[in-house]
Amino acid sequence: MRFIAKLPVAFLVLFVECAQGQNNKCELPRDKHVYIPTYYFKGDLKLGAKRSYNCLPGYRKLADRAMCTQDGWKPDPLCSEIMCEAPEIPNAQIIGIQKKNYRMSASVQYHCLFQPELPIQITCGPEGKWRGIQACTDGTCQEQELKNVKIIFGYPNVTAPYSSGHVLVFLCTDDNMKMYGQRAIECQSDNRWSKPYPQCRGAVQCSTPSRQLQFVTLLNEKDVYNNLDFLRYKCSSPYNETSEGALMCQNGKWNGTFVCTSRTCPPPPYLENGDYIIKNQNNDVITEVHYTCQSYYVLSQQKESYKCENGRWDTPPNCLKPCSINEAVEMYNLQPPGENLYVKHNSKHRLNCTSGWIAGDVIKQTYVDVQCSDGNLQIDKSCDIERI
Ligand SMILES: *[C@@H]1O[C@H](CO)[C@@H](O)[C@H](O)[C@H]1NC(C)=O
Ligand SMILES: *[C@@H]1O[C@H](CO)[C@@H](O)[C@H](O)[C@H]1NC(C)=O
Ligand SMILES: *[C@@H]1O[C@H](CO)[C@@H](O)[C@H](O)[C@H]1NC(C)=O
Ligand SMILES: *[C@@H]1O[C@H](CO)[C@@H](O)[C@H](O)[C@H]1NC(C)=O
Numbered sequence: 498m499r500f501i502a503k504l505p506v507a508f509l510v511l512f513v514e515c516a517q518g519q520n521n522k523c524e525l526p527r528d529k530h531v532y533i534p535t536y537y538f539k540g541d542l543k544l545g546a547k548r549s550y551n552c553l554p555g556y557r558k559l560a561d562r563a564m565c566t567q568d569g570w571k572p573d574p575l576c577s578e579i580m581c582e583a584p585e586i587p588n589a590q591i592i593g594i595q596k597k598n599y600r601m602s603a604s605v606q607y608h609c610l611f612q613p614e615l616p617i618q619i620t621c622g623p624e625g626k627w628r629g630i631q632a633c634t635d636g637t638c639q640e641q642e643l644k645n646v647k648i649i650f651g652y653p654n655v656t657a658p659y660s661s662g663h664v665l666v667f668l669c670t671d672d673n674m675k676m677y678g679q680r681a682i683e684c685q686s687d688n689r690w691s692k693p694y695p696q697c698r699g700a701v702q703c704s705t706p707s708r709q710l711q712f713v714t715l716l717n718e719k720d721v722y723n724n725l726d727f728l729r730y731k732c733s734s735p736y737n738e739t740s741e742g743a744l745m746c747q748n749g750k751w752n753g754t755f756v757c758t759s760r761t762c763p764p765p766p767y768l769e770n771g772d773y774i775i776k777n778q779n780n781d782v783i784t785e786v787h788y789t790c791q792s793y794y795v796l797s798q799q800k801e802s803y804k805c806e807n808g809r810w811d812t813p814p815n816c817l818k819p820c821s822i823n824e825a826v827e828m829y830n831l832q833p834p835g836e837n838l839y840v841k842h843n844s845k846h847r848l849n850c851t852s853g854w855i856a857g858d859v860i861k862q863t864y865v866d867v868q869c870s871d872g873n874l875q876i877d878k879s880c881d882i883e884r885i
Contacts, residue, residue: 552576609633732757818872850880
């Protein structure tokens with residue numbers, strides 16, 4: 498009888514030990530800088546369970562998540578203090594005693610050996626990088642990349658280094674160009690060149706216009722037109738009330754658009770990023786159109802048709818631009834959507850904050866709603882609060 502009575506007890510002990518062996522090595526992280534709600538660790542933690550964790554402010558995590566294994570958490574959930582290394586700024590001297598490392602939010606001041614003159618204060622930011630660094634000059638004016646110009650004279654010479662008082666004189670590389678700005682620049686005592694810099698323009702070319710070509714015949718068609726070149730055109734019937742005209746290429750742009758008109762109406766106004774469908778025509782003269790926009794663009798007003806009356810067209814609508822989500826997400830700490838995402842004018846879209854950040858400190862919101870307004874993304878909040 499005694500022998501039989503002992504058996505279940507032995508079984509029980511064995512079972513508890515086994516269960517403990519599986520569970521109790523994955524406990525609260527040893528590192529007291531790990532921030533994690535305690536309920537996270539309560540209950541049954543099975544081998545293989547994964548947990549992500551965060552660190553207290555001023556610390557950063559060494560891994561994204563840890564897994565519960567027979568030997569405890571792998572990797573060990575650790576946080577390391579955010580530190581900035583001693584700043585290395587060329588041509589500068591740190592004010593005060595220099596340390597090897599600085600804690601987050603610590604400030605350091607330095608002054609430049611040359612320019613700028615006032616001391617500069619920098620702060621160790623939450624990425625472990627210094628914020629507010631301004632470069633110091635090396636006592637010379639830097640070489641500038643200037644387009645379409647060549648140096649024809651330099652005092653004392655034409656080559657770098659250029660120190661205070663150094664003068665360079667320029668000419669346009671192309672004889673057809675006109676120079677704007679200063680012909681000569683001087684290296685000033687603040688190690689900047691005097692402004693405005695020389696600029697050469699004029700021999701900029703124009704390409705064949707691409708709009709409203711259905712109403713004209715080009716009389717001297719070319720791929721490119723030089724500055725001050727004419728583009729002569731003939732208006733096609735029935736828009737040949739004025740039979741021909743010319744456009745002039747001025748600094749890379751045509752000085753206007755084709756002027757063609759019929760006895761009753763000019764051609765329908767051109768819509769940028771859109772097109773029209775002819776709804777009514779009178780002896781080939783278009784008198785009524787319906788406007789559409791290319792995909793993702795939205796009409797500024799929903800009107801079925803636009804008419805030409807007494808030789809004048811109703812004011813056409815606009816095509817309002819979509820917003821690119823991908824361009825905006827990085828600025829606002831948002832998770833990028835998988836592929837390139839466009840949102841139409843007036844449409845809303847919900848985006849998650851990048852992990853570790855939230856929007857709003859009253860309601861801990863992990864997303865923001867964005868709305869598009871003619872190409873500008875409007876964001877009600879930004880994910881600028883670190884989740885702890
Ligand atoms: C140009 O002038 C500077 C300052 O006067 C001088 O140090 C440098 O050697 C000169 N360079 C040449 C190529 O003459
Ligand atoms: C317009 O062109 C048509 C067809 O070529 C021609 O019959 C008409 O006379 C022209 N109108 C004007 C005003 O030149
Ligand atoms: C463009 O220039 C040409 C040639 O000088 C001129 O005939 C035409 O009227 C100009 N167009 C505009 C819109 O100013
Ligand atoms: C945003 O987060 C929610 C809740 O965590 C999730 O269900 C959703 O899939 C996420 N959306 C995207 C686009 O990642």
